[in-house]
Amino acid sequence: MPRNPAFPLPLIVLLAMAPLVANAGDGYVDEIGRDKPVAWWRFNRPQAPFPSLGSATLPARTVRTVEPGIPGPRSKLFPLFSNKNLAVGLSGSDRLVVDDPGKNSPLDFANGDAITLESWVAVGTLAAGQHAYLVGKGRTNNPGQAAANQNWALRLTGNRGVARISFLFRNADNRPGTNDDFHRWTSNTGFPPGDGWHHVAVSYEFGKPKSLRGYLDGEAVSGTWDLGGQTTKPPVVDNDQVWIGSSLGGNPGNTLHGRLDEVAIYRAALPAARLAAHFQTTRPDPRLAELPDNAIAGNAVLVEVIEGLPKTDGWDFLRPRPVERWKQPALALVGLPRKYSARGLIVDRPSPFLLRLRTKYRAPAGKYRLLLRSRGAARLVLDGRIIATTNFINRNASGHENVPEQHRSNRKDLVSLSPGHQQRLVDVVLEDREYLVVVEAFVGGAGVRTELGELLLGLSGPDQPFHLLTASGHPTVGLSETDWDSYSQAFARQLTGQNDQRRRSSDPTERSYWNQRHRLARSTVSPLPVPKSDQRLPAVDSWLKQAGAKGRDTPLVNDHAFFRRLVLDTAGVVPAPAEVDWFLGRPRSTRRDEAIDRFLADPRWADHWVGYWQDVLAENPGILKPQLNNTGPFRFWIHESFRDNKPMDRFVTELVMMQGSRYGGGPAGFAMATQNDVPMAAKAHVLGTAFLAVELKCARCHDAPYHPFRQEQLFSIAAMLNQRPLTLPKTSTIPGGAPAGNSLVRVSLSPGAIVAPAWPFADLVSDVLPAGVLRNRSDQRERLAALITSPHNRRFPRVLVNRVWKRYLGWGLVEPADDWSEAAPAYPELLDFLGRELVRSGYDLKHVARLILESRAYQRQVLPAEPLADGARRAAVGVRRRMTAEQLVDSLFVVSGKLMKSEALTLDPEGRRPATSFLNLGVPRRSWEFAPLSNERDRPALALPAAQSILDLLVAFGWRESRPHATTLRDGTVTVLQPLALANGSAAHRAVVLSDDHSLTRLFLEDRPLPQLVDRLYLQVLCRRPSPDERADVEELLAGGFSSRRVAGALPNPPPRRRHHGVSWSNHLSPEATRIKLELERQVREGDPPTRRLTADWRERAEDVLWALFNSPEFVFIP
């Protein structure tokens, strides 16, 4: 049904017209015809020149390679058009040119003239800060024309991931060398590139600055004169040409990259209703119907997200309709569900946006104190009356402020205020009736991250503790430190589930596209029949047997060791005691297969894969002013991809397409490479090693000496990622050209050489793609992704399955896993089999993982890793692997049952800085969530001591805190730092100290005999029972004082909360900030307070046993 949300009245008219439109097949002619454009290019011919259908004869001819005859907006989504409507495609320096008929031409606009410019446009890509011309007069750089002679122009401007509408003209002063004579209006909102067809328009009466109106998809949008201000001055008028799609001599940065249709110019300011009538769509409106206040019930808090707000701080604006809505029990938020695109990718909400929380509330009559807390501006409205308002964020955070006085409530019932937050207390008298309670809060805004912080409304009666305002029928939630902690934790858990649900329902079209791709793949790749075997061998072992692998004498590892190995390889941590109990409780004959099923389905599967791909894909976010070849934090997209077991061809495609949020965790973050002269060349290098095992490192600057690759090949992929030709900068070449003498280094490209997008690996797969694979044939990134993931590309699936094999067995069927230039597969048929299985399963990595995990090859005892894998390769059994840094650290926390208690990874916890310079990666719960702490300034006040203590351990065991380049195999050198970090480091010490939050403290307090406790201890740390000798050692140490170890009547000694110290970027230069952080460092070194419920003497001996178990090589190596 056509829609026209802003103007309900004309909707009726449009509905009445609908049949007529359908009959004519091109109702757009009627609509535009009514408004009498002076020029109107429809591009419905298969080739140029394109006539103008307006009142003047103004043919448009094409320059360069404008692509005619491609699909325009069509009837399926846009009922005014026929289903054969055509448009033009542009990129590079393409443009259409219309000559000006001369003096006083219908294309000239002077003061007093009204103008309306409109166009339909489908944007391919639009970089931040890029101004792409749709149509404009002048500023062509044509010879003989004044520079900057812009009479008028309609453009799109890339800003914060969306295309905004831009209107530009130059006043008649046109003084050379100044920008002051430009006058530019930019809309506050826009649409994301790659989002299909949109209708954009502006109207203006020259000389009347307030007359500017902008329209997106038929609706008025607000905007600001953001360059040169508004003016009454007349525009510059001359006889220069009108250009469509480009400007400035065809500068690629000013050229539209995408499709264009129905460009029209009117000599009148069309009224809003007319422009609304030009845009009709059956595309669903993302916005929801308004729910009136009287529809709000008291049994839930209704939360709504309202987007499309003005950029400026202030409450005085018309509320657009909400775009999201959900219910929850309490009036408090400590995070927001993520927003996903139709491709299931994390996208940014436009900044700022508004949250509206509404509920009906009834309390016994009496006096109450209300408490509103927020980070950004918020207000509390009771029955329509504003009773409390907090301020807009103070953005001036230069570092010289004082650490704010800690909010110290003398009431124990109130959690302290988080950094950068504000609160208002209001005393009210409530009657015994229902009130409408509304809290509105801004999130984001110009110059700050779109981060919520904590938003809550609490209340207390006289002499009563504070509690959250909770909808009727839900349990009361207190506001003490511990109550708030558990609320926040429960909220975060709930949010994870909510995000999963949202993401998995966001992309139905995408899923059906990939199902179709996988059907095509299955019809392309046939299965390899498994060799017949006399036993019922798993498939992998049948292949190994046929190939004569020698390992059949190596016995299978015992059940305990198998289980520990399996859980480390899937969940990335040692098994918890309850999991061991479950495993041992299953029937002997099936327990291994059952365990494989259970742990392949475990959500921690995703956690374990993130660290791997962070290395392989060089994910390298910087939390402070990133400058060291940093990317965005696309870790969150990796995590979600593996949570969803996303098909690997889709995973690669999303990475290559680089869409979604740049700083918020989407694959757009992969596109970043700060301070890199050719970011896309760096990305081409990463993709080459990750998915094709072609190592193009040397080709970055010259033809590779040890590889058959030329620099041009790397740059032609880079150009595909760039969507247009790339110029080779001097800095990516050898100074002085090819080196003299006896050198292997060859140079075939000179600085300044232009490399066009092209697929350079015809030997892997030809660059012809089957029909229906590409959804946008002009998108070079999509083409590249499709070629890498094509079922005809045999390299891609084999590279992936080899990576999985190497991860589980410690050696690759092909080595090195990321560079196959001299590849000699150990078991080529097995590799081929697994590769085909990957393709035929729909690129399901878990399917391949299962084939390996269920094999005897995986389940046998391992061989020593040194001397290097050859023996193991011949035998086809695994080699001894040390835990990765992440496995080790996460396992320590699993054994101790403690929380990591790291600080949030940000140097701006107050949220007063933009994401471009200050990221907040949140509070890590698993090791992959850490990032370098960016204290190159060496300031104690910028230290994050708790995070640093965990980083020390991670770094010692090979975790890369900085990942400017891709790595498959980490540095495995044994250094003293590793055992020392485990023996003495603060993080490991926390796992040893038997504090009241240690799971072994609870165990040791249980009324059990000593041998049983020792058994459980071994099970919990090493996943096995002790040998008699080991048991004797431990019992000898723990027997003394065992029976009296429990201290009667002693109370728990909970670790102090380390939060809200108030130090942030805004105040880190103050002496107080340094003092606070040094004190925190001291506290972290000191560690958790031990329990008082065990005698100190016995507890210390128990800790010593635990320490010895953690420090034994057995703990650090995978069985």
Next chain:
Amino acid sequence: MTGLFDHSLTLSPPSGSRRSFLQAAGAAATTPALLGSARAEPGARPDGRADSCIFLWLGGGACHIDTWDPKRKGDGKMVAGSYYDPIDTVIPGVQVCQHLKRSARLLDRCAVLRGVHHEVIDEHAAATNRVHTGRPPTGTTVYPSIGSIVAHQRGAAAVGVPPYIVMGYPSASRGPGFLGSGAGYLYLTDTRVGPAGLQRPNGVNSQRQARREKLLGRLRRRFLQRNRNDNQLRDYATTAIEGLKLAGPKFMNVFDLKSENDRLRQAYGSEFGQRCLLARRLVESGVRFVEVSFNLNFINGTGWDTHNQGQKQQHVLIDQLDQAFATLITDLEKRQRLDRTLIVIATEFGRPPEFDRGGGRGHYSKAFSIVLAGGGLKTGQAIGTTDELGRKILDRPVSIPDLHATIYRSLSIDPTKELYDGVRPVPITDKGQAVDELFT
């Protein structure tokens, strides 16, 4: 990204296949293990006399015209120029700022490089990285820091001692990059506490430690017996034993500054001075490279990054630097180690002669000063001249790679040699030339 191409132009093909070369390189790389015996002296330049280096780091960007390269005075507001008066030094014709009075009397033991420069100014992390690695970052590898390269090339000067220690916060800029963790550092942030990982945790006395190690020894022995012939496990176990030795009293006593006499401790002064004293003790124990960060920004609000208000108390920083540096020189001299110990006072960039609106200074990297002392160099000279306000280098520019080459040469490390990132040869500096005037 100049200098991205920085490997050998005289690359010669290794004999045999690339893979066998890789294996050979890999095998060679397994020997260093952070804690080492002294390595064979590299034969390079015969004129390098130092065998250890104390690298004093003035993080934030110390203003050259307020310290080592004084100019005509400004007024702290509109008139650009130095903030302090100049004073004469023992080198005729060479002046420094008035707050470096102790160092002025010892400047014949120093060489002031006044023409140091690079082009990174907008961000501390990037400039810090540049001065530590001598190269712009790339997307193909991570370059090692100067400390890691020295550790890698020279190892420790004594058995059972780490070659490289940082007093300051850990960061990738100080790290080993492609040289691998064997060339990494131990770090500490407080002289009263030993390095992270070496200091025993709270509540663990030597009796408990002995009990822990005894039980661990038994567990380990049994585990290794069950897994004979596994070199990896044995290496790990051996290294763990070495590590616990390192954390034992012999090396940890080096950190006990209380064992020095009080007069000397007072002579070193502030916490930064105490770090310098500890640095001296560390190089005496055999540590090859000690980086000492002067990061105590609360002294003046901003540390050496003297924007706005930070300028007002900058002289307190300079005074502390002066006291510690001068004491370090005389102390090393007394112990007859100055000729064998190269002291470097480095920073990520200088600052412009103009003042900002708050009366402080911005960043400036086109010309700034770095000071070398001792190390058997031909000291007693200021090398390079800048224009009347320290904006432009008039003669003898010294690039960061030149500075690195100079430090390497003084430590008898061949500044033209190549390191290997896998098979890829990487010259130890990015075309750096040692400052010849410093060598006899």
